[in-house]
Amino acid sequence: MYFNEEKNKAIGMRFEGGKLAKKVHKSVEQLKRHDPDVQVSSEPTRFLLVSNSSILCGVSLEELEAIFLPLDKSAEFIVYPNKRSYSFVQCSSVETAVEVRNELHGLIPLALKSSHQPFIISYVKNLPDAKKCETYRPADLGIFEDYISTDFEKELADMLASHPSVKSLKHRAVVHFGHVFDYSTNSASEWKEAEPIPPIIETLIDRLICDKYITERPDQITANVYERGHGIPSHYDTHSAFEDPIVSLSLLSDVVMEFKDGANSARIAPVLLKARSLCLIRGESRYRWKHGIVNRKYDVDPRTNRVVPRQTRVSLTLRKIRRKPCECQWKEFCDWDREGEMSVPSNENLALKLENSYVSDVYENIASHFDETRHSSWKAVKEFINSIPRGSVMYDVGCGNGKYLIPKDGLLKIGCDMCQGLCEIASRKDCSVARCDALFLPFRDESADAAISIAVLHHIATFERRKRMISEMLRVVKRGSKICLTVWSMDQSQSEYSKMRENKDDIVQENNIVDTVNRLKVHDGKDFEQQDVLVPWTIDKKSETFLRYYHVFREGEAEILIGSVENCELVSVEKEQGNYIIIAKKM
Template sequence: MIKPSSYCNEDDGEFKKEWKNDSNSSSVNSSTLSLHIAAYENSSNSDMASTADTEGLKGKHSLAKKWKNAKHPFFGSSSVIQNSFEFTRQQENDKVSQSEIMQFKASQKLLNPNSSVNHQPGEKNMCLFTLLRCSDLVMQKQRNPEKKKHLLVKKLAKEGYNDIYSNEPTKFIYLGNAGFVCGVSPTYLQELFGKLDGFHKLHSFRHKSYAFVEFKTVEDGKRAYELYDFPAIEAAPKAILPKGLSVISEFITPEYEEELLGFLNENNEDMKNRSVLHFGHKFDYDSNSAFQKGLDIPPILDELIKSMQPHFGTHFPDQITVNRYRPGQSIPMHVDTHSAFEEPIISLSLQSSINLDYTHCANPTVNTEISLPRRSLLIMKGESRYCWRHGIRPRASDVGEDGELVPREERYSITFRKIRTKPCECPYIEYCDWNRNGVTAIPSNNESARQVEKTYVQQVYEDIAEHFSQTRHSKWNAVANFLDSLSKGSVVLDAGCGNGKYLSTKTDKFFMGFDTCHNLLRVANTKGEVMNGSLFEIPIRDSVCDAVICIAVIHHFSTVERRKAAIAEITRVLTSGGKALITVWSIDQKTDGQMSAYAKMRSNKEPTEMKQENNAKLMIHDGTDFSHCDMLVPWQRSSDGAQFFRYYHLFYKDELDALVESFDELTVIDSAYEQGNFIVIFQKK
C-alpha cells in the first residue's frame, strides 16, 4: 500500500497526466475507456441536509433504495444514481478559480440532457456511477434527481473532466465530497479501499473536494463499486455495547454537577494536553498504575462514591483521577492495566458529552462508538474492562445518537478505580499482563511446549473444527503443482490433513492422511484414507511414502527442537529420493506490496498505543503486522461468537530452509512465498 505522502498531491495535474497516458496504453482493447464514478455530494442547503432522506436510483428513473441517517463518513444520507453521460476532456492546463466554481454552484445551471457533444475518436469514454445526497424536499420540488447528476457533471467539467458517452465502467472510482477540503483523511480512504483485491492507487488532492481510486482492472473497479453499494436501511443502528459495559444517564443532578465543577475549577494542575487531579493515589501515565500516595479524597466526593457503591460491590475506590479536556483533545486507545486495578472501572462525565471508541484487543475490526451524555456514569466490568481498548479521537465534533453533529465543548471526567493488592485472577488469561505461573509464557522446554500446544492448538482445533473446515476449501498453487509433478502411482501422505481437502485431488495417486484432531478427522474420513496420529510419531513404517505434504502444521510447534523432530519424522517415512513439501506462516504477511489473504481479512489496522514489550509472554495478535515470532492468533467461532486462541510460531525468511538443511540426508529443491506462507520442497537422499 502506498504511503499518504505519495498520494497527497498539491493539485490533480499528475493524475490527469496519468489518466491521459492510460488512455493511450497498448493494453487497452478499444479506443475508449469509461470512468467508474461513485460520488458523494452534500446538499448545499443545511435544512435539506438535516432532513435528508435518500433515494437510490437504479437505471435512469426507477427508485430502488432508501437510506436515512446512516452513520458513515461517506454513505450516510446519500442516494445511488447510475447512468451514462458524454464526457470530453479539456486540456491539462485548463484551470478554474475557486471563485468561478462558487459562481457556478450559485448559478444552478443544468446541462441539457438532449444536447450532443462532439468528441474525437480515441478520447476517453466514461460511465458515471454517482452517489448524490437528495432530501425529501429536493425530491418534492424538482422530482428529477437527474438534475443533481447534471450539476455534478458540469462541476467536474469545470475542473477539467469533461464527459464522453459510454455505457461501460472503468478502473477509476470518483469519490465526491471525500477530499481534503471536506476534512476526509486520505489514510481512511486508503484503509477503506486498500484492502480490496485489485486496488492500485489513491489519488487525493489538497485543494479538492473529491478523490479518485484507481484499480488494476475494470473488473476490480466494478467489484469495488458493487461492494459499497449497500442495501437499504431505515435508520442508523444503535451502538452495540461490549459485554459488561453500561451507561447510566443523568446519574447526578444538575445542581450537584455545578457544585462539583466549582470545586474542580479551583483545584487543578497543568498536564500535557489536559488538566488533571489525583486523589487517593497518583496515577502513573508511564506504567498505567497508581502506587504513589496522592491527595486525600475530598469530602465533596463522598456522596458520589456512596451512590455508586452498589456497582463497586465489596470494595471502595481508592484512586480517583479527574481530567479536564478542551474541545478536540483525545485519549489514546488503552486498557486499564489488569495487574494494577480491580473491576469495575467507573467514570462520570461532566459539563458536556463525548463519544468514546471501543476496539476489541484481539480484533480491531470489532469496534464500536458510544455516546456518553453529560452527567452520565460509565461502568466497565468483565470483558469490557479487560478485553477492550477504549479511547477518544482527536476531533472538533461528534455524531450524536440522533445522527446530528455535536460540537465538542470543554469536558470533565472523574474516574474511580480500586487498586489491586493481590495478583489478578480475571478469567481473561490471554489478555492479562500478570504472570499466571507461566501459563502464557513462551515455552522454554519440552514440558511447557507440550502444555501450550495442548491448550492453544489441540483443544482449540477440536472446538472450532466445524467452522474451521467450512473455511478450508481452496487449494494452494504451490501444493497443486507439487502434486502434479509426482509420478502416477505415487504414495502420498498428508501429514496434518485437517479436513482432508487434498486427499481426493488426484485419482492416479494413492493418498492417505493423519491428524491429531478427532473432529476434523470425521470430515476427512469422507474424502479418503485417514488415521489418528501425531507428527512426532507418524503411524507409518519407515521409507514407504514417495511424497509427503505438511500444510500449515509445523508453525504450531513451539520450540525449535519440536519443529526439528517433526521434520525428522517426515524424513523417516520418505523413501530414498522421496520429496516433501512443508508450508509455514511468515511473520511478514506482505511481499512486493501485496497483502496476504489473512492480512486483508484482518484489515491490517494501525498499531495501537497498547503494545506490550514483554518478549517472554505470548502476545495476542491484534490484527496489525505481527510484532513477535511467537503469538496467539484469535479465532472467532461463527455459531456463537466464542473466542479462541491458536498458538503460532511465525517464521522469518530462510528459517524453514535452515531447519531442513540441518539434516544431512535432506536437500532443499525449492523454496517460495505464497499468501503469507513460506514453502519449502526438499528431497531425501
C-alpha cells in the first residue's frame, strides 16, 4: 500500500520496494533460527510477526501499545525481554490484522527515534508454543500454585489492606507482625516487637508446618500492599538475620519476580508468582540470588512471553529470626564473619589458603575454557617483547595457555605456571613450560635476559607476597635487564583516574596502601567497589560459575610496590584498557 508524502510525514518514514523485500527476508530468517515452530503464512492471519520491535531494539511495551492499540484496541502482545529482535501481535480479527499491517509495514513510526529500523511485519500461522518458551529458575526455589483458596485469599487480603498499623513506604504500604523489620539493615531485632501475629496467619503457619515446608514457626511477618506499577528493589534477605527458607504468599494479582545471580546480575531469572501461590525462597535461591520486583504496570509471563497487566497485589512474607551463626555453603555471599575466613588476608597463612582456593583450584577447573578465550595480546606487552634482542632468553611467569610463548620472534622463551591444566595446554603448543609457584621460580640466578608476568600479580593476596614475587623475577634476570608485569586497575573507566580521585576510603602510606574494607566481596558490574574482590568466571555451556581472587590496583600503587623492592628501578607504568602495564629494571 502506498501513501502520499503528507501522510508519510504524519505517521513516520516508510521503506518500500527492493530494500523492504530484503528486510522481510532477513526477518523471516531470524524467526527460523529462534522460533522454528512458528510458520510464516503467505495468506493473512490474526497473528503478526513484527521485527525491530523488541526491548532488545529499544522499543518498550508502552511504545508498542501506543502504536498498535489505536489500530486495534483488543490487540495482545508477546514480547521478549532479551535475545529477540521481534515481537508478536495478536489482532482481534484477520481483517484488522490486514489493516494494521498495511498501516505499519516498512514504517518507522513517529513514536520511535528516526534512527530506528522500520517495523517489518509478516503474517504467521501460529504463535510460539508456551511449553517451548525459555524458562529458568534458580536452584532450590519452590513455587506451589493455588496453595490457598479464593475465600482464604480474600479474608487475608481484606485483613491486611485495612489493618490500622499499615504504614506507607515509597512504593508500597507495609504492616509488620511479631517483630519489626528494619529496612536499613534488612533484618529484625528480637527486642523490637510489632503487632501480635493474627490468628488467620497462625492458621497458615500451622498448614506450612503440616506440609513440611517449614520446621519452626516464623516470628517476623511482613505484609506488603503493592498498587499497580509498584515493586521492590532487588535485594538479599540477609543471611545472618533469618533462617532458611523465606516464605512468600501472593494475593489478588499475578506478578513476575526477578531473581538476579549474585555473581552476575546480568543473569536474570524471571519467575511468575500467580495469585494464591506459595513461594519458598530457600537454599541457593535464597543465599546466592537477589530477588525483587520491577516498578511497572505490566509483566511479561516468562512461560509464554505474553504481556500480563498488573493489579493491586498483597504479599505476605514469613521469616524466622536467626539466633545462631549462618553456616550456609554460599559463604562468599554471606554477611556472617565466619571467623575471618572471608576477610582480606592479614598474614602469610591466610593469603596462601585464599590463593589455593580462589586462584589455583579455580584455574584447574577453568583451564580448557580459559584457553578458548585467551588469544589476543596486549599492545604494550608485544612492544616490550619486540624490544628484547633476538636470541635472548625470556621467562614468562604465569604463562597460562602459552599465548606469549609461541616460538615466532627469535627468542628462547620458557614459561611456568602453577596450574597443571594450563601447563599441559601450553606444552601441547610446543612451548617449553614448567609447573611452579611464581614466588619460588625453578630458574638459576641471572639466567635470563628478560621476564614477563601477565595478569598474575593481582592474584597474589598480600603486599609482602606481591613484593616477593617481583624480587623473585628480578633474581632470575641479569643486571640491567627489564621485567614487564600487568595487573588490573581498579579504575575501569575511559577517563583514567577520575574514579580514583573520588575514592576517599583508602590511605596511601610510605610503603603500602591500606584498604579500609576488610571483607572480600563478590564483584559484579563494571566498577570495582573495593580492591580485594572475588571476580566471577562463568562457563555458559555448563552453567558453572567460579570465583577468582583479585587485588585490583589503585592509582600510584604500582609505583609504591616497585619502590619497595631492593635493586629495582621503575621504568614506566602505562594504562591500557583497564590494565596497568609495569616495566621495571634490575639494578
